[in-house]
Amino acid sequence: MLSKRLIACLDVRDGNLAKSVRFVDTKDIGDPVAKAREYYRDGLDELVFYDITASSEKRRIILDVVEAVAEQVFIPLSVGGGVRSVADATDLRLAGAEKINVNTAAVERPALIAECAEAIGSQNIVLSMDIRKVGVSPDFPSGYEIVVRGGRSPTGVDALAWTREGERLGAGELVVNSIDADGTRDGYELHLTRAISEAVRIPVIASGGAGVPDHLYDVLTEGKADAALVASMVHYGDYTVSGLKRHLDARGVKMRMSW
Amino acid sequence: MDNLAVTLATAYHRAAMTSARTVIVDYDAGNLRSVQRACAEVGTAADITSDPASVRRADRVIFPGVGAAGSAMRSLRARGLDRALLDVMRDGTPVLGICLGLQISLDRSEENDQQTLGLIAGDVRRFALADPALKVPHMGWNAVRIVRAHPLLAHVEPGDEFYFVHAYYPVPSDEGAVRAVADYEGQFCCALGVGNYFATQFHPEKSGRVGLRLIENFVLWDGNDA
Numbered sequence: 001m002l003s004k005r006l007i008a009c010l011d012v013r014d015g016n017l018a019k020s021v022r023f024v025d026t027k028d029i030g031d032p033v034a035k036a037r038e039y040y041r042d043g044l045d046e047l048v049f050y051d052i053t054a055s056s057e058k059r060r061i062i063l064d065v066v067e068a069v070a071e072q073v074f075i076p077l078s079v080g081g082g083v084r085s086v087a088d089a090t091d092l093r094l095a096g097a098e099k100i101n102v103n104t105a106a107v108e109r110p111a112l113i114a115e116c117a118e119a120i121g122s123q124n125i126v127l128s129m130d131i132r133k134v135g136v137s138p139d140f141p142s143g144y145e146i147v148v149r150g151g152r153s154p155t156g157v158d159a160l161a162w163t164r165e166g167e168r169l170g171a172g173e174l175v176v177n178s179i180d181a182d183g184t185r186d187g188y189e190l191h192l193t194r195a196i197s198e199a200v201r202i203p204v205i206a207s208g209g210a211g212v213p214d215h216l217y218d219v220l221t222e223g224k225a226d227a228a229l230v231a232s233m234v235h236y237g238d239y240t241v242s243g244l245k246r247h248l249d250a251r252g253v254k255m256r257m258s259w
Numbered sequence: 260m261d262n263l264a265v266t267l268a269t270a271y272h273r274a275a276m277t278s279a280r281t282v283i284v285d286y287d288a289g290n291l292r293s294v295q296r297a298c299a300e301v302g303t304a305a306d307i308t309s310d311p312a313s314v315r316r317a318d319r320v321i322f323p324g325v326g327a328a329g330s331a332m333r334s335l336r337a338r339g340l341d342r343a344l345l346d347v348m349r350d351g352t353p354v355l356g357i358c359l360g361l362q363i364s365l366d367r368s369e370e371n372d373q374q375t376l377g378l379i380a381g382d383v384r385r386f387a388l389a390d391p392a393l394k395v396p397h398m399g400w401n402a403v404r405i406v407r408a409h410p411l412l413a414h415v416e417p418g419d420e421f422y423f424v425h426a427y428y429p430v431p432s433d434e435g436a437v438r439a440v441a442d443y444e445g446q447f448c449c450a451l452g453v454g455n456y457f458a459t460q461f462h463p464e465k466s467g468r469v470g471l472r473l474i475e476n477f478v479l480w481d482g483n484d485a
Binding site for chain 1: 292325394397399400401418422442464465469470
């Protein structure tokens, strides 16, 4: 059977590693290429780069980062942030990205998902969703809303409706990122992750809120996620990739344990 | 021979093997640079080529690919690469198929109901899973179990996992061709080897150290499957 995946997310701003707290206060914490290599050697299953570069002139930098990492890291690489067209996706693929994440631009123009799926294969398109809790209402039957632009702009779109639409348009995988949990270290949004996992037949990656190893256990079991994404837990040295995997393995979660 | 002589002979053999011309067959079926980078990591400069003459001249051929069987076959035929691959198979050139490259090496695929190359007897079927919780494509890391030893899998230990992304799997006619299996609601063939041909359903170029080692084994392989 498939193992559950441990994925590390590196937010890259102007070529440096950054980590946000609730998507607002970002600070630089080091060299993304060195971190990528360190995690790969320590048994990471997959790597995600999120380009949060503000200015378009500096967007070339992410391609250089991806290229440098692809030369030394031989696991799937996923890249997102600012992908607005098939051309953006293709550039990142040529630089060495396996999977392409789309987010804001897909909400603004859903056909982007289908176009990218057609161009680079459904299995390589990841629909990344930033989601906040708004409470159940006629507009939001799931009680959750999709937000965009790094969590700053509400869209009026129901999260579960968008999830199903994304799958229908050809997304091969979903990232469920809870804006409320992001950076808190209080744990993933289990209810949301589970609701989305049960609504689709494509893999779901849980994101936002991990603080202790049992949070990963909870979201991979109760939350029914296929993969758990971590960032600050490993970036600051509080935990290691291999340590997290050993913890999950010891608790009975099927993980890849030799590398 | 004493130890030094053995070391020197091994180094010489290795240098001779890794200086051999390795090509990666390009037929518009996905990004081949990750395979090229993995070759570089194990010390082999591999050329990406869509030229049939260049494939015929090669000492070693890697036949990767992702995408659909129908468009892949059209693209191979349009470039004359289908015949070049049949020729290198017959010449005994070591060939490594990966993912779609493996699938279209068989006779027929359920995908697009497509007649394929027929380098190896057998067909390709889509996962038909009873458990609704199991997703198709089969994507992620899964353990690979050897059922019949092969030089390219010599390093693989029980429990070693490789990275997969696929909705179809190979069913070779000759069960003896099956070298390794993986489990996804039942076992399926994930590595097959016949003579100078070896292929994996998983992606060695994305499978960390165990995957790189398989590629290294390939670039040092003499094409003998015993």
